[in-house]
Each structure stands twice: as structure tokens, then as C-alpha cells.
Amino acid sequence: MRYLAQRFVHSALLLFAVSIFSFAILQLAPGDYFTPIRLNPQISAHTVAALRSQFGLDKPFPIRYGHWLHSVLHGDFGTSFAYGTPVAPLLAVRARNTLLLTGTSLLLAWLLAIPLGIGSAAHRGKWSDRAGGIVTSSLLTVPDLVLFLALLLLAVRTGWFPTGGMMSAGFEDLGIGGKARDLAIHLFLPALGLVLATLPPLVRHVRSAMIEVLEAPFVRAARAHGIPERRVLLRYALPVAANPLITLFGYSIAAMLSTSLLVEMVLSWPGVGPLLVDAILAKDVYVVVGAVMLSSVLLVAGNLVADALLFATDPRIRMD
Amino acid sequence: MHYFSRQIRGFGWTDVLTQRQKLAWAVVALAAFSGVVLFAGFFAPYDFATQDRDTPFAPPTAIHFVDAGGTFHIRPFVYGPGDSGQSAEGSAQGSDQRYPLRWFVRGAAYKIAGLATSRVHLFGVERPARIFLMGSDGYGRDQLSRFLYGGQISLLAGLIAAILSVSIGILVGGIAGYYGGWIDELLMRGGELFLALPWLYLLFAVRAALPLHISQWQVFLLLISVMGLIGWARPARLIRGVVLSAKERNFVLAARGFGASDAYLLRRHVLPQTYAVLLTQVTLLVPQYVLAEVTLTFLGLGVGEPMPSWGALLTSLQQYSVLSSYWWMFLPALLLIPLFVVFYSAADALQELHKSVPL
Amino acid sequence: MNSGPRSNGSQLEPLLRVSGLGKHYVQRRPFSRAKIAVDAFRDVSLAIFPGKTLAVVGESGAGKSSLARCIALLERPTTGTIELAGTNLAALNGKALFSMRREVQLIFQDPSSALNPRLTACEIIAEPLLIQCEGTNSQRRARALQLMEQVGLDPAWERKRPLEFSGGQRQRLAIARALALGPHLLILDEALSNLDAANQTLILKLLTELQLAHSLSFLHISHDLRLVSEFADDVAVMYQGRIVEWKSTRNLFASPEHSYTRELLASARSVESILLERSA
Numbered sequence: 039m040r041y042l043a044q045r046f047v048h049s050a051l052l053l054f055a056v057s058i059f060s061f062a063i064l065q066l067a068p069g070d071y072f073t074p075i076r077l078n079p080q081i082s083a084h085t086v087a088a089l090r091s092q093f094g095l096d097k098p099f100p101i102r103y104g105h106w107l108h109s110v111l112h113g114d115f116g117t118s119f120a121y122g123t124p125v126a127p128l129l130a131v132r133a134r135n136t137l138l139l140t141g142t143s144l145l146l147a148w149l150l151a152i153p154l155g156i157g158s159a160a161h162r163g164k165w166s167d168r169a170g171g172i173v174t175s176s177l178l179t180v181p182d183l184v185l186f187l188a189l190l191l192l193a194v195r196t197g198w199f200p201t202g203g204m205m206s207a208g209f210e211d212l213g214i215g216g217k218a219r220d221l222a223i224h225l226f227l228p229a230l231g232l233v234l235a236t237l238p239p240l241v242r243h244v245r246s247a248m249i250e251v252l253e254a255p256f257v258r259a260a261r262a263h264g265i266p267e268r269r270v271l272l273r274y275a276l277p278v279a280a281n282p283l284i285t286l287f288g289y290s291i292a293a294m295l296s297t298s299l300l301v302e303m304v305l306s307w308p309g310v311g312p313l314l315v316d317a318i319l320a321k322d323v324y325v326v327v328g329a330v331m332l333s334s335v336l337l338v339a340g341n342l343v344a345d346a347l348l349f350a351t352d353p354r355i356r357m358d
Numbered sequence: 359m360h361y362f363s364r365q366i367r368g369f370g371w372t373d374v375l376t377q378r379q380k381l382a383w384a385v386v387a388l389a390a391f392s393g394v395v396l397f398a399g400f401f402a403p404y405d406f407a408t409q410d411r412d413t414p415f416a417p418p419t420a421i422h423f424v425d426a427g428g429t430f431h432i433r434p435f436v437y438g439p440g441d442s443g444q445s446a447e448g449s450a451q452g453s454d455q456r457y458p459l460r461w462f463v464r465g466a467a468y469k470i471a472g473l474a475t476s477r478v479h480l481f482g483v484e485r486p487a488r489i490f491l492m493g494s495d496g497y498g499r500d501q502l503s504r505f506l507y508g509g510q511i512s513l514l515a516g517l518i519a520a521i522l523s524v525s526i527g528i529l530v531g532g533i534a535g536y537y538g539g540w541i542d543e544l545l546m547r548g549g550e551l552f553l554a555l556p557w558l559y560l561l562f563a564v565r566a567a568l569p570l571h572i573s574q575w576q577v578f579l580l581l582i583s584v585m586g587l588i589g590w591a592r593p594a595r596l597i598r599g600v601v602l603s604a605k606e607r608n609f610v611l612a613a614r615g616f617g618a619s620d621a622y623l624l625r626r627h628v629l630p631q632t633y634a635v636l637l638t639q640v641t642l643l644v645p646q647y648v649l650a651e652v653t654l655t656f657l658g659l660g661v662g663e664p665m666p667s668w669g670a671l672l673t674s675l676q677q678y679s680v681l682s683s684y685w686w687m688f689l690p691a692l693l694l695i696p697l698f699v700v701f702y703s704a705a706d707a708l709q710e711l712h713k714s715v716p717l
Numbered sequence: 718m719n720s721g722p723r724s725n726g727s728q729l730e731p732l733l734r735v736s737g738l739g740k741h742y743v744q745r746r747p748f749s750r751a752k753i754a755v756d757a758f759r760d761v762s763l764a765i766f767p768g769k770t771l772a773v774v775g776e777s778g779a780g781k782s783s784l785a786r787c788i789a790l791l792e793r794p795t796t797g798t799i800e801l802a803g804t805n806l807a808a809l810n811g812k813a814l815f816s817m818r819r820e821v822q823l824i825f826q827d828p829s830s831a832l833n834p835r836l837t838a839c840e841i842i843a844e845p846l847l848i849q850c851e852g853t854n855s856q857r858r859a860r861a862l863q864l865m866e867q868v869g870l871d872p873a874w875e876r877k878r879p880l881e882f883s884g885g886q887r888q889r890l891a892i893a894r895a896l897a898l899g900p901h902l903l904i905l906d907e908a909l910s911n912l913d914a915a916n917q918t919l920i921l922k923l924l925t926e927l928q929l930a931h932s933l934s935f936l937h938i939s940h941d942l943r944l945v946s947e948f949a950d951d952v953a954v955m956y957q958g959r960i961v962e963w964k965s966t967r968n969l970f971a972s973p974e975h976s977y978t979r980e981l982l983a984s985a986r987s988v989e990s991i992l993l994e995r996s997a
Contacts, residue, residue: 055551154571179699181649183656184691187675191688194681201678296558303657315657318562330562608831612891615791616845617822627833671981682845 045345053331057110060231060330061103086164106327116324120317125328127309134333135204136309140298142225143232143289146329147240150233155244160271162249174238182235182297186304189231193305199227202306231351235297243286247279254278277351284348295333377710384704391478391697395509399468402503403489406666408466408594410488410498413439415684417499418493425456438487439691457487467709474703493686504666505690511667515582516648520640522586523647527593528632534594535601536624546598549591561588562659575625578661581654585647597632634712641705645698652694668694720776731764732934733788733821733902738762738797738807740783747834757783758766758958761797765902768928770935772945774956774981781938784955788936789823790814801902819849822895824906828887832879838865838890839875845897869923885916889923896927904936909944921948926932940987947972 045214104115115125157184158167177185193199194238200206204216205226212220251257252275310329317325394401421434435458463482469475483489492501534545560586606611610627618626648668654660654668663670669689674680680687738761741754758780765771773781783888786792788799790806799806801820809817821923822845825831832841842861846852852860862872868889879887888908895903905924909917921944939945945952946966953963962969973979 059551102510152666179702180695181652181654181698183649183672184694187672187688187691190675249684299558299562300653314562315659316657326562607833608825608827609833611791612823612825612831612894613844613848615789616848618848619820622848627977630835 042349045342049342053334053338057266057327057331058103060327061106062099067277067329074199088232106277106324115328118317118325120320120322120325124227125324128313128325129328132308132310132313133327133336135307135338136295138309139225139228139232139262139302139307139309139337140294141234143229143298146229146235146288146292147233147294148287151237151240151244151290154241156271156276158241158245159252160267161246170241174241177234178238182231182300183304185235186301189227190304200224204308209288224307226303228305231301231305232294232297236293239293242292244279244283245281247277251275251279260358280351281348284344284351287347288341288344291344291353292337295337315338370479377707380689381707381711384700384707387698387700388704391509391700392513395506397470398503398506398510399470399476400478401480402500402506403463403465403479403491404500404503405466405468406499406504407664409500410494413488413490413494413498414496415680416490416494416498417491417684418657418686420487421459421489423429431456431458435459435491436483436577442648450668455487457483459483459489463639475584493684495687496680499519501671501686501690505668505693508666508668508671508690511578511665512648512651512669513644514579515585515651515661515667516644516646519582519589519647519650520584522582523589523643524593524636524640526586526590528595528629530590530634531594531597531599532601532624532632535598536605536620536628538602544597544677546595549594552588552591553595557670558650558653559598561654572663574661581651585650589643589647593636593643596635596639598633601628604628634708636709638705638712641701641708645701647697673676721975732767732801733765734800735761735788735802736798737762737926738784738787738794739800740787740792740794740796743797745924756958758955759842761960763953763960763963765934765936766950767901767934768932769950770928770937770939770948771884771951771953772939772949773953773955774939774942776946777940780955780958782906785823785936786902788902789821789904790818791823819990820900821902821904822898822900823906824888824891824895824908828884828953829879831891832887834879837876837878841890842894842897845894849898849940851898858983860897864896865894867927868893885912885919887914888912888920892920892923892927899931900933902934903937904938904940906938907940908937910939914994919971924948941963942981955982 041296042229100224109116113126115129117123118125118128121128129343154170158170161167190201193201200223204221206224209220248271257270257275260270265274287352298309299311301307302309303315306312310332314326314329327335419436420437423432424430425435435456438455438457459481460483461481463479464477465479465482467475467477480488488494488500490500490502492505493559495504524631530545530549534542605628606625607627610623613623613627651660651667652669652672655662655667656672657669658673660669661667668690671687675691676688739759740756740757741759744753744755752814755774759848761784763771763773773784777779787794787807790809794807801817804813804817804956806814806817806821836844839858839861842864843857846857846860851857858875862875865872865875869895870886870889874882879890882890888911892903909920912920924935925948935948937945937949951963951964951965952969953960954969954975954977955961956975961975962973962978969978970982972981
């Protein structure tokens with residue numbers, strides 16, 4: 039239990055550091071949201087100053103950070119300059135979309151990686167393993183951007199899939215089944231892209247973890263006892279191989295989140311990614327910070343889940 | 359981005375070749391490519407910014423050896439643009455006028471490595487014909503030339519950023535590993551912070567901090583610095599590991615017994631043990647950073663027009679019309695794949711080679 | 718407490734005298750704040766005489782090696798003094814320590830780890846000279862070649878790396894390096910333990926020659942009583958971090974006093990006695 043508490047505190051500290059970091063980074067920027075407005079001769083300097091003061095942009099850094107932190111802890115993430123609305127609801131919607139995409143892809147990727155990895159390890163050296171290896175390697179070398187653009191090309195050329203967005207026009211009028219189908223067809227390409235981008239290293243790691251375990255003496259002993267291979271794989275080897283894989287799970291969340299940003303941009307999925315990019319271009323400070331914090335929270339949460347899983351499955355950690 | 363360490367054994371097809379051979383091929387390929395990119399001015403028939411409003415979105419120019427009459431010519435040629443002018447598709451047979459491919463032609467001026475100027479290009483055709491081996495974009499700019507010049511930007515960005523990251527990595531990892539104690543704790547926790555975050559978001563956050571309206575060179579430098587500054591954590595951790603084990607070696611202790619100073623020990627005995635790791639890290643990081651630059655520019659946050667970073671070449675692909683009608687615009691993306699294959703082959707080979715070298 | 722093998726109207730002045738030497742390590746238990754002091758050795762008083770060999774035997778463990786490293790100035794003892802030529806080495810710092818390092822050198826048990834695999838033989842041997850800023854490049858090289866000959870290595874091999882030498886040859890390299898600065902005391906930390914019997918004999922022969930030629934003293938840390946009986950003039954027995962007996966070799970083997978010493982001697986049976994037992 040102490041272990042978990044430690045991890046939790048650690049994560050909290052990490053988030054705290056991230057918040058300071060992101061906030062600080064933005065303050066380093068010369069100029070702010072209102073700088074371009076100031077260039078407009080029709081708007082008086084006085085008005086600009088008033089606007090800045092209204093948004094608290096004229097106070098020194100620690101005070102602004104303090105205010106922000108205080109608000110955040112009360113659920114208020116500030117206001118977006120560009121949208122004129124509070125940041126929190128804006129982020130919430132986008133976050134929901136990103137989570138939908140990332141969550142689905144994470145699930146799919148792991149659901150595929152585990153059997154593929156185990157299969158490769160079990161048939162190590164044979165034709166199927168080598169073929170799999172080549173496919174994995176090829177996928178690994180294709181840069182994510184190129185992969186996503188290729189998917190976009192596919193959508194455009196074949197017309198089988200929509201080229202962006204999360205729902206078609208007239209979504210509201212569809213029944214439940216229709217809505218689900220519409221969502222699925224919009225989700226398909228981005229999810230496919232994410233899965234293809236993150237699957238190869240997962241498969242490789244599962245494969246190598248399994249191979250390492252399969253060479254251990256206790257596995258050989260199990261085989262020598264006449265236990266059928268399938269049972270050996272699943273009941274003996276896999277649980278032991280699970281340890282590094284759970285750690286990997288944590289890392290895969292980070293990778294998935296990172297890559298999701300790009301997928302959302304290329305395939306126009308309305309997640310946090312496009313929001314972030316636009317906010318950067320507009321120097322919409324609170325949105326940027328909010329988005330970065332959000333992704334960090336998701337990440338840290340994911341790692342905590344991985345830690346908890348590790349704690350639950352690996353007796354060695356509990357021994358301390 | 360390949361967040362996970364790429365320690366996993368590599369490519370199926372190269373099990374046939376030994377690691378050394380693999381590395382040799384990769385290095386040769388990289389050197390050749392770098393050479394071409396470095397002398398982009400020479401190899402590219404056109405400048406990267408020269409627009410030709412007469413031929414927007416021209417498909418790749420067809421090169422012929424046999425003319426309409428059936429005669430074979432040794433010197434390949436292209437057909438000129440038709441009198442009816444340009445137009446995207448099917449303008450190949452615009453006119454009957456043959457324009458032979460010439461070698462070592464005089465064309466637009468360019469600078470070699472920023473120093474000497476030259477006007478000699480490897481190949482070209484006389485006006486009004488054009489030789490767009492990879493087609494042209496919406497402004498009539500030759501994609502091949504832009505690809506080659508773009509390599510200068512993107513590859514250089516990747517290389518410098520990788521070196522920067524690794525340099526910080528040596529510094530931090532070396533100090534943390536050698537001195538241990540609270541310095542080690544502090545530095546490694548700091549590194550954890552960087553490793554724990556989704557790096558793309560971090561990159562964006564930092565990019566957001568940069569003023570949007572600054573000169574291209576400044577953007578370029580800032581971009582490189584930012585990428586380099588973010589990615590030091592993994593190399594630092596690896597180097598720290600090597601330093602930790604190296605400093606306990608008996609030969610370090612022996613040298614201490616002769617009165618060697620910390621600086622001497624680090625320089626002569628400890629840090630040389632890290633060379634293998636350093637090299638592998640650089641080889642892994644360069645493609646990652648090249649990709650980072652390309653992605654940033656693609657999203658509009660990197661080096662802007664008219665600098666032909668590879669990312670800029672890919673931006674037009676976000677438009678429906680381009681994707682549906684102008685397939686050649688996808689070529690730069692495809693060309694990136696073999697480049698990365700080569701990089702990763704080199705990195706894999708290096709990793710395998712250094713695993714077997716006794717420390 | 719023993720007063721040493723030569724306490725009966727000693728003719729010789731010891732080269733190095735250790736008095737009340739002790740070292741403890743402070744360890745923190747994982748997950749707790751409690752600190753524990755772990756003794757490596759306590760209250761050690763010994764003397765090493767010029768041109769003679771003192772062996773320290775005892776159970777394997779950090780005690781003997783720790784003692785060796787303290788005397789070799791690679792670690793600092795927590796209590797006690799190490800006197801050489803009137804100076805307390807344990808209390809030295811800075812420049813004084815730097816120059817005193819020339820007097821004492823240590824040879825490690827495993828020559829492979831003690832030699833940097835990236836350097837050539839010549840560079841390895843000349844390194845002490847380099848660190849102590851002696852001579853020019855060519856002078857150092859000349860001295861290194863000279864040393865190679867002294868330890869029985871062909872100077873033509875100066876450019877070879879440690880991996881290209883055999884185990885015995887690597888140890889010779891280490892010895893050559895240790896001699897570079899002209900020390901008066903060489904500490905052999907189980908230096909012969911990793912060698913096969915044939916090599917042991919050869920190296921032992923080399924060391925004896927060197928001892929005679931340069932009037933070297935040796936501090937030989939060992940667990941091999943056979944070697945000790947061949948090579949050492951005096952023996953000190955270490956048990957649980959303390960010296961329990963300290964006599965000349967002959968006296969120790971003839972009339973051991975402490976129970977532990979007797980145990981040690983008893984367990985070190987000769988090949989003949991073993992074969993005799995088995996055939997019975």
C-alpha cells in the first residue's frame with residue numbers, strides 16, 4: 039500500500055511541476071494574445087491595456103500562476119481569448135473525443151499485440167514469425183505522418199470513408215444504431231492509423247518478453263511434465279512476462295496520446311490536438327496550458343493505473 | 359513517435375547480411391544521400407522558390423527516348439508545353455518540339471555550403487520546356503528541387519538537434535553518474551519529468567511560447583534548440599548507466615591510485631566507455647528529430663514559406679483537391695520511407711555491434 | 718595483543734607501520750532512516766619491513782581487501798594511522814598525498830578489470846608517469862618498454878591491447894605499471910588467485926626477483942596458505958575484522974596460537990595427505 043501511496047504522491051508532484059513548467063514557458067513569450075490587436079491602429083492603446091488588465095495579463099508571474107492554480111483546483115481553467123468561453127467545457131468536449139479515439143485504439147492495439155506477440159514467440163524462427171517480423175519492421179519505419187497521409191489518400195480516392203470530422207451532417211436525426219454506425223465509420227480511419235502506428239513496437243516487445251520467459255528453466259520443466267503447450271504459454275509463461283508488459287502499457291499510453299495529436303490533425307478528428315494547435319497559433323494562453331495539463335493528467339493517470347496493475351500482479355513489489 | 363526504446367532486434371531481410379555489412383551499406387547510403395542534399399543546388403534543376411505560374415500542378419515530366427516518328431535518340435528528351443499552354447493533366451503531348459536533356463547546364467545561381475556561388479546544374483532542359491521529375495506544386499515550383507533543398511533544412515535540423523540532445527545528455531548523465539548522491543537524484547528526477555510527458559505536446563507548448571513573427575532563421579534555430587532541449591532525458595539516463603558502471607571499474611581505481619584527478623578520470627577512462635552509446639543514440643535521434651521538424655512544419659508551426667522543409671512539401675496534402683487529383687504530391691512522403699529504413703538499419707546494426715564488444 | 722614477529726630486539730626499522738587502523742561503512746537500510754555502521758576491520762596494528770613480505774590471511778570478505786585499499790590510499794580509514802617515513806599517510810591531502818602515492822601501489826586480483834581494454838600496453842604502463850607528470854612522451858615510452866622487459870614481456874608487444882594477452886601476461890602488465898613510479902611497497906590483493914598453478918609459480922618467481930632487485934616490500938593479501946608458506950616472511954591472521962595473530966611464517970606454521978589459525982592450517986591439507994586419506 040505504501041508503494042501505491044508513494045507513486046501517487048510522486049505523480050502529484052510531477053503534475054505540479056508540469057503545470058509550473060507549462061505556465062512558465064508561456065510567460066516567456068514576448069507578446070501575447072493581444073499583441074496583434076495592438077497593431078491595429080483603430081484600437082487605442084488604452085483599450086488594449088484595459089483588456090489585458092481584465093484578463094489579468096499585466097500582473098507578475100507568481101501572482102498569475104497563483105491565481106491560475108487556485109482556479110484550477112476549483113475546476114476553473116480560465117477563459118479562452120479566441121472563443122470567449124471558459125476553457126474547461128471547451129477542453130472537456132475535446133478531451134472526450136480524444137479519449138474515445140485513444141481509448142479505442144489502445145484497447146485494439148493491445149488486443150492485437152498480445153496474441154500476435156505470443157504467436158510470434160511460440161513460432162519463433164518459422165516462416166510466419168519471419169513474415170510477421172518483416173511486416174512489423176516495415177510498419178515501424180514508415181513515419182507516422184506518412185502513414186496518416188496515406189490513410190487520408192485512401193479515404194479521398196476510394197470514398198469509402200469520410201475524410202474528417204466525428205459525425206455527418208444530420209447526425210442528430212439518426213437512431214441509436216445509425217448514430218453508432220456513423221460514429222464508427224468516422225472513427226475507423228483515425229483509429230486504424232493510431233493502431234498501425236503504435237502496434238509494431240508493442241508486438242515486438244510482447245514477443246521478446248515471451249521469448250525470454252519461454253527460455254526460463256521453469257518453463258522447460260513444465261513442458262517436461264507433459265503440460266500441453268497452450269497451457270504452458272498462457273498459464274505459465276504469460277503471467278511472468280506480464281510484468282515488463284504492464285510497464286510497457288504505461289509507456290504505450292504516452293505514445294498513444296502523443297501520436298493521437300498528429301492523427302487528429304491529419305484526419306480532422308475534433309480532439310484536443312487541433313484545439314491545441316489553433317490555440318498556439320493564436321497564443322490563447324489558457325487553452326494551451328489547459329490542453330498540456332490535460333494530456334499530462336491523462337498520462338500520469340495511465341501510469342498510475344499501470345502501477346496499480348503491477349502492484350496487483352507482481353508479488354515482489356508487495357514484499358516491500 | 360517511437361517512444362519505446364528500439365532495442366528490439368531488427369529487420370528480417372538483413373539477417374542474411376552481417377551487422378558490419380549492414381552498417382556499411384547504411385552508412386554509404388546515408389553519405390550518398392547527404393552528399394546529394396548538400397549539393398542540392400547542383401543536383402536540382404531549379405531553385406526551390408522559382409515559381410512558374412504557367413505550369414501549376416504539372417505531373418512528372420515524361421522522359422522519352424523514342425519520338426513520335428519512331429526514331430530512337432541516344433539523348434533522352436522531353437516535349438515542351440503545348441501552345442495551348444499548361445493545364446494539369448494530359449499536357450504531355452502539348453507540342454512536337456523535342457527538348458533534349460542536357461547535362462551540366464547553366465541555370466539559376468546557388469550557393470555551395472553558403473560560400474561559393476555556381477550556376478552549374480547536373481541536368482536541365484531549355485526553356486520553355488520544363489523538367490519536373492517529381493511534378494510541380496500549385497505555384498509551379500519543381501518538387502524535386504524543393505525536395506532536395508528541403509533535405510538541407512530537415513536533415514540539418516534533425517542532426518543539430520540530435521547532437522544538442524546528446525551533448526546535454528553527456529553532461530547531465532556524466533555528472534549524475536559520476537558524482538551520485540543528491541545531484542544524481544535531482545538530475546534524474548528532472549529527466550523523469552521530461553520523459554513522462556507526451557513529447558509532442560511539450561514541443562507544442564514550447565513552440566507556443568515562441569513569438570510567431572520572427573525571421574526564418576530564428577525559427578529554425580529556436581526549433582532546433584527546443585527539440586534538442588526536450589530530448590536529453592533518455593540519452594542522459596543511458597549515459598548515466600554507463601558512467602555508473604564504468605567508474606567502479608578497477609582500472610579507474612588504479613588510475614586514482616596514481617593520483618589522477620576527477621577530470622582526468624572522466625576524460626580518459628570513464629567517458630570513452632560511453633562512445634558506443636552516444637553513437638547509437640545519435641543515430642536513433644536524428645530520424646526522430648527530422649520527423650519532429652517535418653511534423654511541426656506540416657502543422658504550420660515550423661519553418662515557413664518559402665523555405666522548402668519537407669513538412670512544407672506535405673502541407674498541400676491536407677487539401678482534398680490535391681489528394682484526389684495530383685498523386686505526385688505524395689512522392690516526397692514516399693521518399694522519406696527509404697531514408698528512415700537506412701537510418702534505423704544503421705542504428706540497429708550499431709546496437710548489435712556494440713552489444714558484442716567487450717567493455 | 719601481538720607485538721609482531723620481530724619484537725625481540727628488532728634489528729630493522731619497519732618501512733610502513735599501521736597502528737590502530739579501523740574502517741567502518743555507514744549504510745542506510747532501504748525504506749528506513751536507521752543507519753548502521755558496518756565494520757570492515759578494527760584495531761589493526763602491523764608493520765612491514767623493507768625487502769620483506771607480509772601476508773595477511775583470513776576468511777574471504779571485505780576485511781582484507783578493505784585493509785589493503787586503505788594502505789594503498791584508495792580508501793580512507795576511519796581511525797588509526799599509517800606511518801611511512803615519518804608521515805601519517807592516512808591524514809594526507811592534496812599535494813602531499815599526490816606525491817606520497819608513488820610509494821605504495823596496489824595490484825588487483827583480476828587483471829582484466831584492472832586494465833583499460835581500450836589502451837595499449839605501453840599506454841597502460843606509462844599512465845602513472847603521465848598522471849604524475851614525469852618526463853616527455855618519448856621518455857615515458859622508453860621507461861615503459863624497459864619495465865616490460867623487467868617483467869618478462871616482449872617490448873615488441875607495446876601496441877597490443879590487454880585482450881590480446883593471456884591472464885598471466887596481463888598480471889605482468891599490471892605489475893609493470895605498478896612499478897613505474899618506483900614504489901617501495903607493493904600490495905598484492907589476491908593478485909595470484911585468478912591464475913592457474915603454473916602461472917602462479919612463474920609470477921611468484923618474478924615477484925621474488927623484483928623484490929631482490931629493488932628491495933621491494935610486499936603486502937600479500939591471500940587465502941591460499943600454500944602460496945603464503947612459499948612466499949611470505951611474516952604472516953598476520955585476520956578473523957572477524959581483527960588481527961588475531963602476527964608472527965613470522967615459520968613460527969606461525971610451527972606453533973599457531975589462536976584457534977582460528979589452527980582451523981585455517983588444518984583445513985589447508987597438502988595434496989599428499991589428501992591422497993593418503995582417500996586410499997586408506
